[in-house]
Amino acid sequence: MTDIKIQLGRAEAIAKLDTAGAPVTTEWLLGQLPFSDQAIHSMENGREVYSILDAIDTPPPENQSIYQAVGDLFVYHKPAIFVDPEWPRHTRNYLVVGFIYERDSAIRGISGPLAANIVGTITDGLTELAHEAPRMRREGMGQLSIERL
Amino acid sequence: MQNKEPVADVADLSHRQLRQIRISFPASGAAATATLLEEDSPNTTTAIWDMLPLQLRATHDMWSGHLVRGHLEGNPYLSPENVLTHIPIPGDIFYYHRPANYYRGNPYGRSESAEIGIVYASDTRPQGPRGPEAVNLFAEIDSGLDQIAEACREILTDGQQELVIERVIES
Numbered sequence: 001m002t003d004i005k006i007q008l009g010r011a012e013a014i015a016k017l018d019t020a021g022a023p024v025t026t027e028w029l030l031g032q033l034p035f036s037d038q039a040i041h042s043m044e045n046g047r048e049v050y051s052i053l054d055a056i057d058t059p060p061p062e063n064q065s066i067y068q069a070v071g072d073l074f075v076y077h078k079p080a081i082f083v084d085p086e087w088p089r090h091t092r093n094y095l096v097v098g099f100i101y102e103r104d105s106a107i108r109g110i111s112g113p114l115a116a117n118i119v120g121t122i123t124d125g126l127t128e129l130a131h132e133a134p135r136m137r138r139e140g141m142g143q144l145s146i147e148r149l
Numbered sequence: 150m151q152n153k154e155p156v157a158d159v160a161d162l163s164h165r166q167l168r169q170i171r172i173s174f175p176a177s178g179a180a181a182t183a184t185l186l187e188e189d190s191p192n193t194t195t196a197i198w199d200m201l202p203l204q205l206r207a208t209h210d211m212w213s214g215h216l217v218r219g220h221l222e223g224n225p226y227l228s229p230e231n232v233l234t235h236i237p238i239p240g241d242i243f244y245y246h247r248p249a250n251y252y253r254g255n256p257y258g259r260s261e262s263a264e265i266g267i268v269y270a271s272d273t274r275p276q277g278p279r280g281p282e283a284v285n286l287f288a289e290i291d292s293g294l295d296q297i298a299e300a301c302r303e304i305l306t307d308g309q310q311e312l313v314i315e316r317v318i319e320s
Contacts, residue, residue, distance in 0.1 A: 104278035
């Protein structure tokens, strides 16, 4: 297991990467760190916060599930229409890294459930994230930062 | 859906004229006009018209796609009418009500709520954690949708905004 620190606005959390279940995605994500960008609250999946990754290479399907759990850290291709108000001319989806901070949430595509690479689990600070995300949703979204510990 | 008495009886449309509402976000200056669908939803349009002007806190939806909602104080209950059962189109404005403890999750699921929703882009469907929701479609935006869409999109990252709904043409 490899630990990473997640910072959402004022909240900090720790996640353990699933090096056994998602070795390629884990290695790939570590290669993107440190990372910091605009945090966005989901408009279609419930209690999900994510950021868009500006990566040239993308991880293959690995350790995927459509039944994401609270605290899951994941990487997937989000349909562009759920990021932009209109379909971008040359983009069908954006690669994103995100997490779910509360129950009754699920990653969805245009026509149904969407599988995500589950790359880790938030083990500490989830309660703080679950308070910070709704606050940011009311008052404005800040940065999502991820770094290796 | 529940036992509350609706706040409006069947509307008398014999004197009907085209009624429009103005929707605006004062912080950005974005504004649009919408026409009430009085033939399709007489009770809802009458009840909403009687509530105007409204100042609401608009929040971006987290389950439905490109949609913002504003909570109506006092949770006025309106009977299902002109129920939108499938995919709305950008510019649709609807009324939605849920009773307390309608779905799991605190605090939203436990709270009764009446809301006005505005659909500002495609690939949207009113829904919550229990699936798609029936809403009363009562107005359509005629002009200014681009401005409103931009303001609605900004709520996603900038947070809640004041939403004003007021009468344009009075019958």
